Amino acid sequence: MTEGLPEGPRPARHLHFIDGLRALAVLAVIVYHLDERLLPGGFTGVDVFFVISGYVVSQSVDGLQPRSLLEFVSAFYARRIRRIVPALLVCLLVSALVSTLLVPRAWLSDTNEQTGIAAFFGVSNVVLAHQSDTYFSPRSEYNPFTHTWSLGVEEQFYLVFPLLFYGWVAAGAGWARQRRSMLGYALVLVASVVAALLLGSSHPQLAFYSILTRFWQLAAGVLLYQLTRRPAWAALRLPPAALAAIGALGLALIVSGLLFANAERFPLPWALAPVVGTLLVLAALRAEPLPSPVNRLLSVPPVAYTGRISYSLYLWHWPVLVMLRWTMGIEQPAQKALALALTAALAVASYHAVEKPFRQQRGSGGPSRRAVIACGLGAVALGGALAAAMFAAQPRLSLSRTHDAAIWYPDGVPAQAAVAPACALAESSAPFEDGSLRHFAPGGCPAAATAPRLFVAGDSHAWAYTSMLRRHAQISGSEIWLYTKGGCGFMRLTFAQFVERPHCHRYLSALAAELQRQARPGDVLFLPSLRLERLANQWGAFEREQVLARSASEQAQTRRRAAAEEAIGVLRPLTERGVQVVFEAPKPLFAVAPFRCSDWFNRMNPSCAAGFEMARDFLLDYRKPILESMARVSGELRHVTIWDPFPVLCPAAPCRAVDERGPIYFDADHLSGLGNLRLYPSFAERMLQLRDAAQGAAYNSRSSARSERVSTSSSTPGSANSTPKDG
Template identity: 45%
Template sequence: MAPAFLQGGAMQGQPRHDGYFPHIDGLRAIAVLAVIAYHLNPAWLPGGFTGVDVFFVISGFVVSASVARSSAPLGWRGAVAFYARRMRRIMPALLVCLLATGLLSALFIPESWLSETSGKTARMAFVGLSNWVLAGTGNDYFSPRSEFNPYTHTWSLGVEEQFYLLFPLLFLAWRGGGRGRALSMGLFALASGVSLAFAVSRALQGGHEVEAFYQTTTRFWQLGAGVLLFQLLDMRGARAGTPSAAGSWQLPVQLLGLGLLGYGLWAARAGHSPWIDGLWPVLGTLALLGALQSHAGSWIGQALALRPVVKIGRLSYSLYLWHWPVFVLFRWTVGLDSALNALLALLCTVLLAWVSWRWVEQPLRYGKRWRASDLRWVVGGLLVLLLGMGLHRQLEKAAKYISASTVSRHPQDWYPYAKGLGKEFPQCELAVSRQAFTGGQAQVFERGQCAMPAGTSRRLFVVGDSHALGYTEMLRRVALLDGGQVRLYGAGGCVLAGLQGWQAAGCEGYLRDALADVAQQARPGDVLFLPGLRVPRLVDQDRLLDRQQAFAAAADPAVAAQRQAELRSVAAQLQPLAGRGLRIVLEAPKPVLPAPPFRCSDVFNRHNPICANGLTITRAEMETLRAPAVASLQQLSRALPGAVVWDPLPVLCPGKVCGPAAEGRPLYFDGDHLSGQGNRVLLPAFRAMLQQGQH
């Protein structure tokens, strides 16, 4: 028998005999439209991402009502029946979406910093753990890597699925009546209270915004609030014996709920969810659900029950599943900035959502062909999900064969990984290891078994930021060709003598520890190479930067003063090493490009807005941009015995225009990091510079 407050007639806005309330789908429609609007353009609805919070409350409420009116047995059979229903509801559409997204990603999304966590997020999404992956990798929901990850949105499904694992243990006693109800309600109140307290503590402590946003432990209270609302209404309806008559309080409560919901969707801020900005949409949803259950005939209830609104609500799961990968694939290819592209992305979303709902969700949820025992659905569903995970992994591996991206098809040209050295030098093995030092680990490259003539005994130490790591291909080749050991100390943003008036957090200690390890390991005659980004970028991987501002920053007198102070500090750090006979090599700035080649080198992406400034910069402009840094490096080299400034620009830009490629092969991966081919082009000049220092 259905709970008392779910029984009723089929008047406009009122429940059908099966307990269906149109206004609940209306609330789902608001939630999914808010999320979609936010993802299209955050300025349209700044707090729209809290539409997910609304979904959580609705899910807790609806799943409770569904189980309460179910005829499934109690005990473990009831739990299996619950999991089977959830499996039929969630798994088929999710599986199809993840595999389709995996195929399209393999076709159009190359491996990069922006996409480096996408694969792991996808694989864990099959088993409902993607939220913990995103929390563990530190990918803030509002960060570029999340915006370009086509699986980021699955974090909320992970939260729900983990909640569903616990739900039968806490709720099934409710169906037994009597003390079981008190026990179930007490358990949910306790669990929700602990979760809310944990969310509040995370917010008050600070520094836990990423984990708090994604973790089930900080979100459980939102789903639990929906469950507790159902239990309160059910107990109230059971005591009355019939649904309560509409009183004078329902409409004011509905208006209050609408106001709280609207405030949350508009005013929520990044870094303040789920507490405190997630509180308002939760309270608003609770107020609307509670008041509408007994007074759904109000103008608010009737508006939420309008046929178009209900239709969107019924499609909400499919819309939510598909809108994000569609939007991300647009970002990677033609862009999502223009009104036309946004409209096309919306049309694709609606079409895919309808196809998914009509041909995947509905048939597998209700179709006779897919009927099976609950246990078979649970076991079979888990096996299919694991199979899907494996298939998705194979799609990732197949990218270099099936991709439409030149980057994925020619990885050795684009990535400085030097993965083909074994075939190129079959007579000589490269030994790669990692050795710990106080601040982290150094990569070590040296010859292993080798039939080539004995090389130098000189060791090469490399300390710097991601540009030092971007020389991996060249450094591995140096170790193979010349012998000797190469030790690479690299950390993003950590460049010695960056000369731009700023330094990433934690870099001072890292660089100090790296130089201390160099001092401990080095011998007279060894080389310390200090590469790094020393001019303002013109573009990031995800967005254009202000070109005029970059040139202004390079010539800023305030930055020049900071540069002089930094030079004195760096000279003091390096003089002991130079005095011990280390040859210090300072890298002059390489050309920086106004667009990232890896995102602008195919037919399907070269008109992306990030490519709008073109891929070239004149040599005269580049010389102007880097002139202050070059002068400072020369000044530093004069203060250090035997130090030199090595300039890669003449090799990379021999003419009047600095471009992204030479002879049809890429010199750069993004706007300032070298490609694998760029490493190989620079290798002869770098080796010549090293050999000059031996004489």
């Protein structure tokens, strides 16, 4: 029995246990994405992949001995393009097509197209890092391209790898040049660890997605390979039992990461266990001359085969899961089994029909390296263009009813609303602090001179009145300013926002100051917001009993009282100035999002089981506490009224989100374009009442002023009715 670590440089050989490690990593990721409760840290399988990638990429080019950096770069990229690009392009194009056909445009999918196009060019991780949602958010779970972030990290690593590794493989390279290569990787590794530590606390999303904070994982694999190829490594001697123990320890560390990793502090410190564990397994099993239990486990033929197709498994599993979420669902055991079967079938087909043929096109009979690189880059550009064209054609290609934006989307203009507007309308939009400002400026109509200006301030439910507000500006001549920020309603009345919503504080403070500066007597301030706890969001319903219990709790009552006091304090200066404040009373809420459950391919989704109806009496009772808070504010302040859309949206029991004319709601609580159209007459009537009241108040004010001037004039010195004052 021979003891020790590997000898000096030798030809690269296929290490079956590395396939086993890949299998462990990809299966962990798939299980986590299928149901995270089964393997809470399964996402750390990607960290195992990164270490393996650094190691294997180094092994794949060691021994090339290029005569120049250009020769090495061309050889390296030709290999990488053959290995990565063909299967990736097929997966991305199929995903783009299926997404175009089946996925409606909504908040839940509004980052999909940008991420998908970026994935063709290896920068989807950059796009995801600068969006508002984390890797663990629901919106990421409904994006069929989210998983490409890790490929983006690897592709960005490949921009640096040949520059640092060239000194290791250059023809005639001695220890001095190889040492510089190792030192370069070591320095960048340390810098990456520092970046991960710093950004992990200040910018966790960037820390998760960025090559800056992930480079150390790939570099660790490269450095391990370089260390194991040095003659000094061969001089080390450890008995097989010790090596087997090291391998077992490494596997245990990997498994601990898969079971216990904390997503809130990532990549450091929780990525350390899978990274160190992978390094130990690679070092120990590569050195071990005889199979150990870990080696045998990882080299079992079915496990090794799973590792060989791991790239295709990783590519296809995520789009399959996402498309099932969008359509039939992924909650039931049968649906999970279907997802696994589809993933396996697509991965096997991709591996044998796409991956292997392109990887095996080498030798004197194949295309030159430059031709491979040129064709690869051209294919990437063409694929990105095709995907962009599909996304742009989504309204025409979509199989979903929701492609009719005019009736489904809150800013749509239904055909029923096609009337000749009294006014021309200029629209503009701009950022406003952390939110946005949309301005409707009517012109060319006589009504504009007498119409009160309208300020609308709220969260996404204020934006969901876009169609109605646009119509009001065109017909009434009112100039409208619409201020919105998702999740940050202005005077929501459910809790004291300036205290309890720190992420909204800057927006709300700026909005309050803006209204104080801009609003004049007679102007109207309309305050629509989500004021009830949701019964469902865009990806599923909540437990009704828990929602009701929270709403009725003593804590909720205390928070509503504080919110009413806050509203009185903020609104008093405006109402004393003569600004008319209109609260929107709570609209009906639903437990199902119509845009997700209105097509033949998604009606059977478990998230659609609750249906499009809600008991009217239940909703009326549910909103009573908020109406009481509104009554308290209006009782304290002049010029505060309540506009109630409920009777129009739900004239009889039960309340319906969709009727025979189409969708009244887009999702469980935001209106559709048709819903906007239905509400407009009621809203216009209220605005007309406020205009008449303001004009009456202005007339009375002018009459009082004239009377006061007449009275003052009649009592001046020398007049018949003057009264001498004491000296």
